Amino acid sequence: xxxxxxxxxxxxxxxxxxxxxxxxxxxxxxxxxxxxxxxxxxxxxxxxxxxxxxxxxxxxxxxxxxxxxxxxxxxxxxxxxxxxxxxxxxxxxxxxxxxxxxxxxxxxxxxxxxxxxxxxxxxxxxxxxxxxxxxxxxxxxxxxxxxxxxxxxxxxxxxxxxxxxxxxxxxxxxxxxxxxxxxxxxxxxxxxxxxxxxxxxxxxxxxxxxxxxxxxxxxxxxxxxxxxx
Numbered sequence: 720x721x722x723x724x725x726x727x728x729x730x731x732x733x734x735x736x737x738x739x740x741x742x743x744x745x746x747x748x749x750x751x752x753x754x755x756x757x758x759x760x761x762x763x764x765x766x767x768x769x770x771x772x773x774x775x776x777x778x779x780x781x782x783x784x785x786x787x788x789x790x791x792x793x794x795x796x797x798x799x800x801x802x803x804x805x806x807x808x809x810x811x812x813x814x815x816x817x818x819x820x821x822x823x824x825x826x827x828x829x830x831x832x833x834x835x836x837x838x839x840x841x842x843x844x845x846x847x848x849x850x851x852x853x854x855x856x857x858x859x860x861x862x863x864x865x866x867x868x869x870x871x872x873x874x875x876x877x878x879x880x881x882x883x884x885x886x887x888x889x890x891x892x893x894x895x896x897x898x899x900x901x902x903x904x905x906x907x908x909x910x911x912x913x914x915x916x917x918x919x920x921x922x923x924x925x926x927x928x929x930x931x932x933x934x935x936x937x938x939x940x941x942x943x944x945x946x947x948x
Contacts, residue, residue, distance in 0.1 A: 722899075729895040732912075733888055736919030743922025744930060759839050766832040773825030780818025781861075784811070789885040793878045803876075811865070819862055826855045850924045853917055860910035868906045881907065 759767070788811070796806055830851055833839055869875060880897040887894040898908070921927060 725899045726895055728912075729884065729898040730893045733893075733915055736915040737888075739919040740921050744927060747922045747927050748931065759842055762838045762842065763832060763836050766828055766836075770825050770828030770832060773821045774829060775825070777818050777820075777822030777825050781815070781822050784815045784818065788878065789882050792882065792886070793876075816866065819858075819865065823858050823862055826851070826858050830855050846924050850917075850920075850926060853913065857910060857913040857917060860906055860913060864904070864907045864910050868904045872904055875904065877903075877907065881911070 793803065793806070797803070801810075833843060833848065833851055869877070880902050884894050884897040897903075917926075
């Protein structure tokens with residue numbers, strides 16, 4: 720890939736997706752009536768409970784791991800006594816793998832539920848279907864990256880290229896050279912591209928409910944339900 724193509728993919732595209740995320744979220748939050756999880760619990764509950772719990776707990780752990788992996792440089796972990804081997808084997812592969820497995824099982828359960836239950840599928844929008852499939856693809860690529868491609872690529876350490884590129888994006892001095900050529904395996908790049916796409920379209924889907932805290936529920940009056948005999 721030429722330098723122009725590399726800059727387009729690892730500078731222009733990330734900023735476009737992040738800009739869409741922040742600006743779109745700000746605009747969407749100004750219209751709180753449009754923010755909803757649009758639950759289909761009444762249509763099917765058993766698979767939803769298991770899939771939703773595994774997905775939400777898993778994604779919290781995985782997201783936290785991604786934040787640490789990108790924004791905490793290896794020089795810092797070494798300075799506090801965490802060896803590279805302990806970091807990769809225990810923190811990344813061990814704890815990260817635990818939450819990653821939860822996330823993968825959860826999203827697969829939700830995908831199966833979405834497309835196997837006629838009533839749930841009938842009430843799902845095109846956006847809902849695209850989002851759940853995009854999440855599944857991104858998560859699968861992430862698991863393949865961490866547990867298949869990474870260990871089979873001698874000398875590759877994402878903290879020496881991907882993390883540097885990610886941190887420099889937020890300092891507005893993107894080190895796009897770290898992502899150029901074959902230094903980063905293709906599966907990692909596909910995982911990042913899909914993840915950025917989800918961030919870019921996040922505000923325009925039901926996913927935005929994850930950022931909305933309905934504080935008015937604290938002070939509103941109780942809703943009384945009475946059984947009809």
